[in-house]
Amino acid sequence: MSPTILLCFLIGYFAVLIIIAFATSKNSSDNATFFLANKNSKWYLVAFGMIGTALSGVTFISVPGEVGAPSGNQFQYFQFVLGNAVGFIIIATVLLPLYYRMNLTSIYSYIEQRLGHYSYKTAASIFLLSRTLGSATRLYLVVIVLQRFIFDSYGIPFWATVLISLGLIWSYTFKGGLKTIIITDTLQTFFLVLSVFLTIYFVCDSLSLSIPQAFETIKNSSYSKIFFLDDFVTNKFYFSKQFIGGIFVTIAMTGLDQDLMQKNLSMKTIGEAKKNMFTFTGIFVVLNIFFLSVGALLYVFATKNGIEIPLDQVTGKPRTDFLFPEIALNHLTTIPAIVFMLGLTAATFATTDSALTALTTSFCVDFLGMSKKENLEKTDAVKKRHLVHIGFSVLMFLVILVINALNSSSVVTLIFQIASYTYGPLLGLYSFGLFVRNRGLHDKLVPAICIIAPFLCFLLATYSKELLGGYVFSVELILVNGLITFVGLLLISKKTDQQTKF
Incomplete structure (x- = not known):
């Protein structure tokens, strides 16, 4: 596939997004529009657009790639997805009513009202760290593909590609914020979903398989095992580990995350x-089935055509x-290659543009105090927001360079490792706020607890085989992290007669 054709596609793609951005923010560039789109979003547009934000380029590339990984992953990721579904239902029935009842702009304002000032700043800081690392890792994935197949x-150089x-992302998000993001993410999700189905069609065509034959081939292949129910202690793919981890990763990475909320x-x-x-x-559950199916078909295609996993x-x-990307860009025709780039670009940039908006919102509201109406409408507040937006773009740039220098593992694995350590304290903070009544918290000690808990988790995960009879942690580590935080908060609290409001 010619790098020139791919580059022209990217230029055209971003030209469309920039046009949409200017159209949606033409007469509305204030902070109220940027933060919450004036609370006038259509639920069906948000529901569809959130797919692109939640899936990202990691799901588009890493999940299919993991299906045939040497560690024997197969369809085990779907166990995690089932846990995700339960987590989403908990968010809808428990957390969302709370946020609406309190009329929040930043969801971390709940922590301030419930636990105190230092707890609030700690929760907001955890989000800024977690989302910056997670979004940078997701963008890193698409950048290395662009670098390898176009810009090399x-x-x-790699830094220039980043x-x-x-x-490009900053150019269409800095003005309209969330109002623009809802429209662009809807468009990008459409491109993502279209590319998944077209990829299945093109690979099936190359294998001379009909769609029913393709799914029968997947079913009979060595890649289709979903449930892993043997060796609970040492098998990190064991069902309960993945399912429980999926529930709590979702609650933390979605329900306690300013971006999607x-x-x-x-x-x-x-x-x-x-x-x-x-x-x-x-939609999320169904689409992940198709992503895993794409992975199985890619490995069937690779085996038939003698294609090795790229180095x-x-x-x-x-x-x-x-x-x-190797199969789509080097072993299929021009149209499948463009379809692949369409899906990858849509998935990854839908995640990153949303994250930049959420990071800007959280910092402006939680650290610069822009949640009040009089602060939202000040001209200098808009200027400050622009500077914050640029600042997080620069920060993400630096983080990607560091990730590129250090990481060589599957990106999907790296993202959930980051989540286990960074989002765990948020689970503990919100659990304490929601379920502990009539106990006063020593607020100034909360930051220390939220640092100690991930450190103890790291030691536990590192030495779990020796300490726990060979037990190997997977994504359920986030629950352990949350529990350690919760216990730590109990230890620095004392009983009080004051009634809890929320």
């Missing part, structure tokens, strides 16, 4: 927000993240 041909990508809070009523979450959950240029080891 022009001698453009800078170009972030500059900001979209829910942009709707007029809690009823619309719930409809959004339930619809989103159904990482730094480590020289096979890297499953590269299998999908």
Whole structure:
């Protein structure tokens, strides 16, 4: 596939997004529009657009790649997805009503009202750290693909590719914020879903299989095992580990995350927000089945055509993240290659643009105090918001450079490792706020607890085989992290007669 054709496609793609951005923010560039789209979003647009935000390029590339990984992953990821679905339902029925009842702009304002000032700043800081690392990791994945298959041909260095990508995202998000994001994410999700189905069609066509024959081939292949129910202690893919981990990762990474909750809070009523979450959950589960099916078909195609898993240029080891782009861009025709780039670009940039908006919102509201109406409408507040938006773009740029220097593993694995350590304290904070009554918290000690808990989790995960009879942690580590935080908060609290409001 010619790098020039792919580059022209990218230029055209972003031209469309920039046009949409200017059209949606033409007469509305104030902070109220940027933060919550004036609470006038349509639930069906948000539900569909959230798919692109939640899935990202990681799901598009890493999940299919992991299906045939040497560790024998197969369809085990679907166990995690089932846990995700339960987590989404808990968010819709427990957290969203709370956020709407309190009329929040930043969801971390709940922690301030319930636990105190230092707890609030700690929760907001955890989000800023977690989302910056997670979104940078997701963007890193698409950048290394762009670098390998487009920009290397022009001698453009990796850092410049990262800078170009972030500059393009900033160009269509800095003015309209969430109002623009809801429209662009809806369009990008459409491209993502279309590319998944077209990819299945093109690979099936190359294998001379009808769609029913393809799914029969997947069923009979060595890649289709979903439930892993043997060896609970040492098997990190064991069903309960993945399912329970999926529930709590979802609650933390979605329900306690300003990014995805900001979209829910942009709707007029809690009823619309719930409809959004339930619809989103159904689409999310079904689409992940298709992503896993794409992975199985890619490995069937690779085996038939003698294609090896591409090697990482730094480590020289096979890297499953590269299998999908390798087949799409080098072993299929021009149209499938463009379809692949369409899906990858849509998935990854839908996640990153949303994250930049949420990071800007959280910092402006939680640290600069822009939640009050009089502060939202000040001219200098808009200027400050622009500077914050640029600041997080630069920060993400630096984080991606560090990730590129250090990481050589599957990106999907890296993202959930980051989530287990960074989002765990948020689980503990919100659990304490929701379920502990009539206990006063030593607020100034909360930051220390939220640092100690991930550190203890790291030690536990590192030495779990020795300490726990060979037990190997997977994504359920986030629950342990939350529990350690929760216990730590209990230890620095004392009984009080004051009644809890929320």
